[in-house]
Amino acid sequence: MSAISRLSVNVNAVAMLRNRRDLPWPSVTGLAALAMDAGAKGITVHPRPDERHIRKSDVFDLAELIEDRFPNKELCLEGYPSPDFLKLVEDARPEQVLFVPDDPEQTTSDHGWDFSKDTGILETAIAASKEWAVTVSLFCDPDPASAEQAAALGAERIEIYTGPYGACYDDPASAERELGKIAAAAEAARSAGLGVNAGHDLTVENIPPLLERAPFIREMSIGHGFTADALVHGFAQSVQRFRRAMGEL
C-alpha cells in the first residue's frame, strides 16, 4: 500500500444534502473525518458565492478539524479569485488553493482559464497566495499550452479538467481522444516543473485508464462520483474503492 494517497474527497455534495434542512446533518466535518480516517489524503471544497452547498463556516470547521485531528492531511479550497474568496483563503489558510474561472451563476465548473485574457487577476491571486504559504493550482483545459502558461504565471500545480473525458468514457473512440489530450497536457505540465492534479467527473471506472496514460498525477479531487459511489457502498468503503482504482491498495 502506498503511504500517501492521491485521493482528496470533495464534500460539496454532503453539504448540499445537509442544506436541505435547517439541521447539522449529515455532518460535513463528520464525513470528512471518516474519509480521512479511511485513508484519503485530504478534503476538497468549492464554496460558491451563493453557499448552495459549502458555507464559509464549513471551511473554517474543516481547517480546524485538519489542524487538530489530521495534521498530515490537506485541505484544498477551490474558487474564483474574487476579493471575497481571497479573504477566505487568507483567513482559513488551506494547504492548497485551486483557482477556477467560474462565473457566480455557473452550475458547476466546466472549463479552464483563458490565459489570453485572465492573467491580471491570476497574477494578483497567485502572489497573495504565495505570501500566505498556500500552494497554488490553476484549473486548466486539457491542452499543453495552458499548462505552459500556468507555469509561466508562477503556479505550482495545475488541475486538468477531466469533465469531457468523464462524459464520454463509455465511448472508446471519444475516450481515447480525450485521454490523449489529458496525457499531452499532463506531460507539458510535468516538463514545465508543475505538479499535476486532475478532477471533475472521475469515477472508479474511468480512473484506471487515466492513470495508465498519466501515472504521475499526484492528486484527484472527487466529489460527485465519490458521493454517488458512497450512497451504495458507504463513505469508508468508497475511499477503499477509489484508492484501489488508483492502484494504491
Ligand SMILES: CC(=O)[C@@H](O)[C@H](O)COP(=O)(O)O
Ligand atoms: C473545480 C471543479 O472541478 C469542480 O468540479 C468543483 O469542485 C465541483 O463543484 P460543484 O460541486 O459545485 O459542482
Ligand SMILES: NCC(=O)COP(=O)(O)O
Ligand atoms: N476539482 C474537482 C472536484 O473537486 C470534484 O469534482 P466532481 O468529482 O464533483 O466532478
